[in-house]
Amino acid sequence: MTLMSRNMPKARDMSEGEMAIGFPLPHRRNEAWKWTDVRAFVPGNAAGISQEANPQFTASEEVKISRGDGHKGEGQMAKLAHYFAGESWNFYVAAGLKSATLDIENIARGHSHIAIMVDKGASLSMVEHHRAGSNSFANIDLQIHIAAGASLTRTIIHDDPADVTRISTACIAMEDDARLEQYTLSFGAGLTRFETRVHGEGENISAVINGTYLIDEKRHCDMTSHIELSAPNAHIRQAVKGVVTGKARGVFQGKFHVLQAAQLTDAEMRHDALMLSDSCEIRSKPELEIYADDVACAHGNTIGQLDEQALFYMRQRGIPVKAARALLTQAFVADVFDDMDDEDLRADILAKITTWLEA
Amino acid sequence: MLKINSLNASVDEGSKPILKGLSLEIPAGEVHAIMGPNGAGKSTLSYVLTGRDGYEVTGGSAALNGDDLLSMEPEERAAAGLFLSFQYPLEIPGVPSMTFLRTALNAQLKARGEDELGAPEFLKKARAIAAQLKIKPDMLRRPLNVGFSGGEKKRMEIFQMMMLEPKCIIMDETDSGLDVDALRIVADGVNALRAQDRSMLIITHYQRLLDYIVPDKVHVLVDGKIVASGDAGFAKKLEAEGYDAYVA
Numbered sequence: 001m002t003l004m005s006r007n008m009p010k011a012r013d014m015s016e017g018e019m020a021i022g023f024p025l026p027h028r029r030n031e032a033w034k035w036t037d038v039r040a041f042v043p044g045n046a047a048g049i050s051q052e053a054n055p056q057f058t059a060s061e062e063v064k065i066s067r068g069d070g071h072k073g074e075g076q077m078a079k080l081a082h083y084f085a086g087e088s089w090n091f092y093v094a095a096g097l098k099s100a101t102l103d104i105e106n107i108a109r110g111h112s113h114i115a116i117m118v119d120k121g122a123s124l125s126m127v128e129h130h131r132a133g134s135n136s137f138a139n140i141d142l143q144i145h146i147a148a149g150a151s152l153t154r155t156i157i158h159d160d161p162a163d164v165t166r167i168s169t170a171c172i173a174m175e176d177d178a179r180l181e182q183y184t185l186s187f188g189a190g191l192t193r194f195e196t197r198v199h200g201e202g203e204n205i206s207a208v209i210n211g212t213y214l215i216d217e218k219r220h221c222d223m224t225s226h227i228e229l230s231a232p233n234a235h236i237r238q239a240v241k242g243v244v245t246g247k248a249r250g251v252f253q254g255k256f257h258v259l260q261a262a263q264l265t266d267a268e269m270r271h272d273a274l275m276l277s278d279s280c281e282i283r284s285k286p287e288l289e290i291y292a293d294d295v296a297c298a299h300g301n302t303i304g305q306l307d308e309q310a311l312f313y314m315r316q317r318g319i320p321v322k323a324a325r326a327l328l329t330q331a332f333v334a335d336v337f338d339d340m341d342d343e344d345l346r347a348d349i350l351a352k353i354t355t356w357l358e359a
Numbered sequence: 360m361l362k363i364n365s366l367n368a369s370v371d372e373g374s375k376p377i378l379k380g381l382s383l384e385i386p387a388g389e390v391h392a393i394m395g396p397n398g399a400g401k402s403t404l405s406y407v408l409t410g411r412d413g414y415e416v417t418g419g420s421a422a423l424n425g426d427d428l429l430s431m432e433p434e435e436r437a438a439a440g441l442f443l444s445f446q447y448p449l450e451i452p453g454v455p456s457m458t459f460l461r462t463a464l465n466a467q468l469k470a471r472g473e474d475e476l477g478a479p480e481f482l483k484k485a486r487a488i489a490a491q492l493k494i495k496p497d498m499l500r501r502p503l504n505v506g507f508s509g510g511e512k513k514r515m516e517i518f519q520m521m522m523l524e525p526k527c528i529i530m531d532e533t534d535s536g537l538d539v540d541a542l543r544i545v546a547d548g549v550n551a552l553r554a555q556d557r558s559m560l561i562i563t564h565y566q567r568l569l570d571y572i573v574p575d576k577v578h579v580l581v582d583g584k585i586v587a588s589g590d591a592g593f594a595k596k597l598e599a600e601g602y603d604a605y606v607a
Contacts, residue, residue: 308412313449314459316409317519318437318467327462331453331502 016044017137023083026076035251035283036222038077041191042165046137048109052085053138055107055114062100063124064092070115071143077167081141084111088143095119095147102126107168109136115143118150127345130158130166132189142170148202151179155345157352160189162217169195176202176231183337184211185349187356188219188248195222200229200236200262209238212333214356215248222251229262236266241333242273244280255287256297263292269299274306274332276325326357361385361527361558366419367583368407373415377403379583380419385527385558387424392561392569392594395580396602401562402446404580405531409443410436423527437463438470440526442519444533448512451503456515457485459503460522467523488521492548510541517548527558534568546571566598581605 018025018039026032027039042049059065070088072078082088089112093100100123104114107130118124132138146152152172160166166189172180184194196209213221223240242250252271273282286299306328314324330353340346361384368378377400385391395401407414408421410433421428426439451459465475476484489499492514504512513533520528530549534542549572553559561572569577569591577594579587579602586605589596 307449310449310451312411312433313445314451314463315433316437316443316445317459317463317523318434318470319459319463320434320466321432323462323466324434327454327459328451331451334453 015039015042017042017046017049020044020046021050021080021084023080024076032224032253035249036191036193036220038165038167038191042137043135045135046165047133047135048111049137050084051110053108053110053112053140055089055112056105057089058103058105059091060099060101062093062097062122063102064094066090066092070113071145073141073143073169073171075169077139077169078141081111081113081139085113085141088113088115091116093118093122093124095121097122100124103129105129107138107140108132109138112138112140114140117145118147118152120147121149122147123151125153125342127155127157130156130160130168132160132164132166134161134163136164138164138166140168142168144170144172146172146174146178146180148175149177150175152181153341154180154182155340155342156182156184156186156194156211157349158184158186158189158192158194159352160187160192162190162219164189164192166192167195168193169197171197171199173199174202174205174207176204178202178205180205180207180209181339182207182209182211183340183349184223185352186211186213186215186221186223188213188215188221190218191220193222193224193251195224195226197225198227200227200234201231203231204233205231206235207237208339209236210240210336212241212243212336212353213250214243214333214353215250216246217248218246219248220251221248222253224251224253226255226257227267228257228259229265229267230259231261232263232265234262234265234267236268238269239336240271241336242271242282243276243329243333244273244282245276247277247279249281249283252282252284252286254285254299255289256299258288258290258292258295258297260291263294265292265295265297267295267297270301272300272302272332273304274329275303276306276329322358326354329357330354360387361421361423361560363408363421364419366407366421367417368403369415369417370403370413373417376417377583378407381580381584383578383585385560387526387558388555389575390553390559390561390572391576391578392563392574393578393580394563394566394594394597396606399580400583401580402531405443405529405562408436408529409433409441434466435470437525438467442523442525442528444516444520444528444530446532446535448504448516450505452505453502456499456501456503460485460519463519464523485522488518492518492521492544494518509536510538513537513541513545514548517545520552521548526556527560528552529560529562531562532564533561534563534565542568542571566594569594579605
């Protein structure tokens with residue numbers, strides 16, 4: 001594989017990060033990356049920038065693990081992941097196997113290429129813990145296939161130091177009657193992006209793609225999704241909530257791309273965010289592109305602040321202002337996780353949010 | 360006892376005086392009512408006493424049982440025993456009523472250096488009071504005041520008073536939006552809260568509420584100060600004759 005490409009900038013235009021890997025990075029003049037400028041952010045000495053990552057896996061016996069040449073993703077970051085990560089980690093849940101579990105930990109510095117296949121009628125519940133040491137660079141390319149009648153629950157818990165760069169891209173193909181539930185909790189990083197690309201190829205698929213980001217200081221969190229539907233009867237629910245304070249920047253880009261064959265699609269996208277300081281920032285771009293004529297697609301986007309009157313009411317009852325803010329904020333984001341089946345995991349997520357709010 | 364002395368307060372960053380030398384004493388064990396025309400400063404008084412942002416005190420004092428209220432944060436005033444029943448109680452989305460109240464009660468106990476109430480004792484107390492006020496357990500599990508009717512919200516205010524056991528209660532237009540049945544339930548609750556160590560101030564437009572909660576004293580508030588006072592019968596006279604005689 002060659003790292004040279006026609007997009008390769010001239011040496012004098014390359015950033016330190018690009019010099020370190022010899023490859024162009026996404027930057028603000030790429031429309032899809034306009035608010036998440038990897039080129040400008042990544043320092044040349046970021047740990048792991050040109051290395052394979054060393055993720056740790058804990059899987060139930062239903063999950064077969066192998067190394068090999070897994071399906072490759074598209075785009076600059078995916079190419080980088082394949083080049084530096086070498087072989088992919090492959091996880092296979094055979095047809096009909098239920099209740100398989102997979103925990104991925106130590107998705108820390110370096111590049112990872114992970115391929116997951118949940119075969120017909122099987123079910124997998126996976127949890128990703130994303131956390132790196134200071135000044136790390138992490139790039140994850142996930143290729144997921146949910147076969148007919150299979151289901152995947154994917155939970156992402158992310159908490160990085162404020163100087164880390166983390167890009168995670170998941171491409172999820174769904175066959176007939178496939179089900180996906182995805183819950184993301186991110187406390188951001190120096191620059192972070194969780195991108196989810198769903199290819200609804202089968203009929204009657206259903207997907208919940210929920211997430212919340214809570215970011216402070218100068219952290220950055222980007223939740224980007226692209227849901228492409230090419231068969232009838234898809235049911236999609238997406239709710240992303242953001243809480244941004246300090247000088248942090250939250251980014252939401254969501255797109256439903258409904259092809260002509262995807263009649264009777266029922267899809268709803270929401271992004272609601274709270275801005276809790278004067279110098280924080282939210283960038284939001286919800287998009288619907290619809291070619292089918294018999295569909296119900298909606299999107300909503302709100303940005304606001306905590307209700308000062310409600311805060312006063314709570315203080316009048318004796319609740320200190322910090323606790324009142326935390327209670328209102330927790331209530332604002334918590335419903336994103338309401339429908340999680342795993343009660344323990346849900347409780348763990350809510351506890352992490354409480355800890356963040358009370359810090 | 361609540362003691363207010365020559366209180367002056369403004370809104371709009373001090374440019375618009377609303378309270379102009381208001382003095383009032385409500386001894387423990389007494390219920391006083393304040394009546395007055397629109398714009399006299401009735402609601403401003405309740406917000407100044409509870410410390411809401413946007414009201415600037417420009418003179419005078421207010422103390423509850425000797426504690427200077429005006430120097431405290433709103434939550435400290437609450438812990439000192441001050442409770443305001445809002446004219447329009449706020450909806451708190453996503454926070455169940457019981458969670459809200461337990462957080463409030465324990466925060467107050469902690470601020471006063473008392474032991475916090477454990478979950479079982481809290482639940483026991485809450486259930487008993489809810490039954491007394493005909494509040495269904497389901498309502499306590501729902502987010503506070505969200506989707507509640509006007510009457511339910513007012514009943515929830517009474518519920519909170521009974522749980523928090525404040526030393527001084529201010530009721531701002533508690534009767535607004537209540538039908539007669541709801542009014543009776545609320546009044547019964549308030550009457551049950553009358554106690555030797557508790558002062559109450561009822562702010563109202565209409566005499567109607569005072570048929571159910573009979574005050575020890577009635578004051579007329581006009582243009583930011585108390586201009587006349589009397590006994591419970593005085594309220595009836597005001598209702599019949601209006602405030603014209605007191606408006607300069």
